[in-house]
Amino acid sequence: MKQNIGFIGLGNLGTPIALNLIESGHTLYVYNRTSSKTKPLSEKGANVCESIAGLAKQCTTVFTMVSDDAALKSICEGEGGLLKNLEKDSVHISMSTILPETAAYLSSLHIQHGQYYLASPVFGRPEAATAKKLNYVISGEESIRRQAEPLLKDTGGLNVWDFGDSIVAANTVKLCGNFLIASALEAIGESINLANKSGIDADQMWNIFSQTLFNTPLYHNYSKIILEQKFEPAAFYMKLGLKDMNLVLQQAVTVNQSMPLAKLLQNNMKSIADSGRGNIDWSAVSTADKNK
Amino acid sequence: MKQNIGFIGLGNLGTPIALNLIESGHTLYVYNRTSSKTKPLSEKGANVCESIAGLAKQCTTVFTMVSDDAALKSICEGEGGLLKNLEKDSVHISMSTILPETAAYLSSLHIQHGQYYLASPVFGRPEAATAKKLNYVISGEESIRRQAEPLLKDTGGLNVWDFGDSIVAANTVKLCGNFLIASALEAIGESINLANKSGIDADQMWNIFSQTLFNTPLYHNYSKIILEQKFEPAAFYMKLGLKDMNLVLQQAVTVNQSMPLAKLLQNNMKSIADSGRGNIDWSAVSTADKNK
Numbered sequence: 372m373k374q375n376i377g378f379i380g381l382g383n384l385g386t387p388i389a390l391n392l393i394e395s396g397h398t399l400y401v402y403n404r405t406s407s408k409t410k411p412l413s414e415k416g417a418n419v420c421e422s423i424a425g426l427a428k429q430c431t432t433v434f435t436m437v438s439d440d441a442a443l444k445s446i447c448e449g450e451g452g453l454l455k456n457l458e459k460d461s462v463h464i465s466m467s468t469i470l471p472e473t474a475a476y477l478s479s480l481h482i483q484h485g486q487y488y489l490a491s492p493v494f495g496r497p498e499a500a501t502a503k504k505l506n507y508v509i510s511g512e513e514s515i516r517r518q519a520e521p522l523l524k525d526t527g528g529l530n531v532w533d534f535g536d537s538i539v540a541a542n543t544v545k546l547c548g549n550f551l552i553a554s555a556l557e558a559i560g561e562s563i564n565l566a567n568k569s570g571i572d573a574d575q576m577w578n579i580f581s582q583t584l585f586n587t588p589l590y591h592n593y594s595k596i597i598l599e600q601k602f603e604p605a606a607f608y609m610k611l612g613l614k615d616m617n618l619v620l621q622q623a624v625t626v627n628q629s630m631p632l633a634k635l636l637q638n639n640m641k642s643i644a645d646s647g648r649g650n651i652d653w654s655a656v657s658t659a660d661k662n663k
Numbered sequence: 664m665k666q667n668i669g670f671i672g673l674g675n676l677g678t679p680i681a682l683n684l685i686e687s688g689h690t691l692y693v694y695n696r697t698s699s700k701t702k703p704l705s706e707k708g709a710n711v712c713e714s715i716a717g718l719a720k721q722c723t724t725v726f727t728m729v730s731d732d733a734a735l736k737s738i739c740e741g742e743g744g745l746l747k748n749l750e751k752d753s754v755h756i757s758m759s760t761i762l763p764e765t766a767a768y769l770s771s772l773h774i775q776h777g778q779y780y781l782a783s784p785v786f787g788r789p790e791a792a793t794a795k796k797l798n799y800v801i802s803g804e805e806s807i808r809r810q811a812e813p814l815l816k817d818t819g820g821l822n823v824w825d826f827g828d829s830i831v832a833a834n835t836v837k838l839c840g841n842f843l844i845a846s847a848l849e850a851i852g853e854s855i856n857l858a859n860k861s862g863i864d865a866d867q868m869w870n871i872f873s874q875t876l877f878n879t880p881l882y883h884n885y886s887k888i889i890l891e892q893k894f895e896p897a898a899f900y901m902k903l904g905l906k907d908m909n910l911v912l913q914q915a916v917t918v919n920q921s922m923p924l925a926k927l928l929q930n931n932m933k934s935i936a937d938s939g940r941g942n943i944d945w946s947a948v949s950t951a952d953k954n955k
Contacts, residue, residue, distance in 0.1 A: 471861070494875065494876065506871070506875050508871070530875070532871050534863070534864070534867065537862070539861070539862075540862075540863055540864075543857070543858065543861045543863050544858070544863060544868050544871070546857075547854040547857055547858055547863075547868060547872075548854075548872060548876065550850070550853070550854060550857075551850050551851075551854055551872065551876065551877065552876065554846065554847075554849070554850035554853075555846075555847075555850070557846070557924050558842070558843050558846035558847070558850075558924060559843075561842070561846075561922045561923075561924050561925060562839040562840075562842060562843055564920050564922070565835070565838075565839055565842075565911070565914065565915055565918070565920050565922060566835065566836070566839055568918035568919065568920045569763070569831070569835045569914065569917075569918050570829070570831075570832075571826070571832055571835050571836060571839075572826070572832075575826065576836050576839060579798070579800070579824050579836070580839075580840060580843065583786065583798050583822070584786065584840065584843065584844065584879065584881050585843065585879060585881070586879055587876065587877060587878055587879055589876050589877070619857070622857065622861065623857055625861075626857070626860035626861050627860065628856050628857050628860045628952075629952040629953075630853045630856070630857060630952065631853075631927050631931075631952055632849050632850060632853050632924065632927060633853060635923050635924060635927060639923075660920075660921040660922065660923055661921075
């Protein structure tokens with residue numbers, strides 16, 4: 372069923388996802404803090420809202436795709452936020468990578484307001500959104516999961532992986548996934564550093580690895596970027612990678628689990644972000660070791 | 664051309680490789696320090712030799728597949744070793760994972776004796792050998808590479824990847840590959856530890872990851888082993904993984920390259936081996952963090 376849908380957060384990934392919703396026939400109401408970013412959407416027929424409250428009054432389903440926990444909370448809370456301005460029974464589908472605890476907190480606030488919150492973090496770079504090959508991991512109230520699934524397909528979701536009722540499940544899985552990707556980046560980088568310093572043809576070496584042991588698009592694409600040291604323009608910012616490793620380690624502390632590799636990644640990402648390079652691609656993580 | 668071929672080192676991987684040579688029609692002469700391990704070969708028609716010197720006198724091509732640099736040196740050196748007992752123009756094809764420097768050292772000794780040494784480390788677990796799906800990385804003198812290639816196919820090699828003249832190249836690539844696999848083990852393990860402690864269904868989580876981002880046999884097989892914590896019987900011993908990480912870091916020191924992830928792996932493997940569990944599978948690496 373085609374509906375009025377709200378979309379908040381038109382960054383690198385949010386924009387192609389929102390465009391997919393328009394292409395699927397939905398009427399879209401969009402809001403972005405930096406209003407210039409609404410332009411590609413308005414050109415395709417989206418209605419640009421000047422406030423979150425204005426958007427909330429038009430829609431009973433709102434997607435959000437923002438950069439961190441604080442941004443998501445600020446969208447929900449306060450006089451002008453979603454909680455106070457969405458109608459009862461409205462659904463907030465949250466695609467951001469956040470702390471599982473934040474999902475639980477926001478879900479409980481929505482419930483207090485007679486609304487629903489669905490945890491729906493997403494795997495995929497912007498080009499995967501355009502190609503409609505995103506992977507969503509969802510968790511939350513069952514009826515809302517059933518209702519959201521076709522909409523998530525309309526956003527460009529190839530698969531929607533259902534983790535059941537527990538509101539914290541989906542974001543935990545998403546954090547594990549981003550940790551795994553970051554681990555691969557560090558490993559690829561260290562192997563290339565060692566090969567280069569040893570006088571080995573690292574291109575040829577990764578040509579083999581990405582045809583044999585590591586034959587996936589993830590390793591193909593990232594080994595290429597790291598071999599070429601082509602970290603700009605970034606598809607995923609170092610500062611966002613660092614944010615994710617911070618969340619992984621916060622979750623690890625919460626459940627009392629040691630994660631030394633996550634800690635290493637956090638340190639390397641922090642050293643690069645602290646040196647003013649937070650806007651290069653997170654695959655530059657191993658350059659922190661390069662000249663040590 | 665079918666020839667008399669020598670094979671030294673009948674461990675978990677050496678045995679199926681040697682059996683493939685017999686199946687390919689070669690006449691095999693085998694030697695193993697623990698002589699009982701020659702039995703599966705002699706049952707298939709291999710000639711069991713009582714000494715390395717005895718073997719060397721029968722063959723002008725000798726494969727070796729032993730556990731470490733010291734074992735390989737002891738096979739080559741001394742009155743009873745390959746160097747003193749192989750005829751001129753004989754070829755030693757060395758499949759062990761060793762330090763690149765050791766390959767260069769042994770190659771130069773063979774040259775002094777009018778013989779050839781080919782660096783030919785191999786990727787593949789024992790079941791890959793049986794399935795004839797091994798991947799060899801070779802480097803050394805060109806005419807010897809050409810001569811060895813069909814023989815390596817006969818051992819169960821699906822691919823032979825040629826790294827040219829530099830005798831140190833193949834072993835450096837092999838060390839990078841084993842480092843990458845070990846890195847994946849640590850990352851898989853930490854993700855499963857975090858999921859378990861967070862009350863997430865880690866089986867379901869890895870079912871997704873191994874169908875999407877990490878869709879390779881490596882991740883399928885190892886995530887299963889780590890989810891089940893089924894580290895015995897080992898396909899590749901922790902103590903051998905530790906040896907490989909030691910070699911990686913020795914190479915890193917040689918070329919003045921920092922590898923913090925390799926260091927982490929070395930520490931975790933060492934703590935497990937030191938606790939008397941050197942014979943469990945190396946995929947247990949992340950259990951070092953499990954209860955920290």
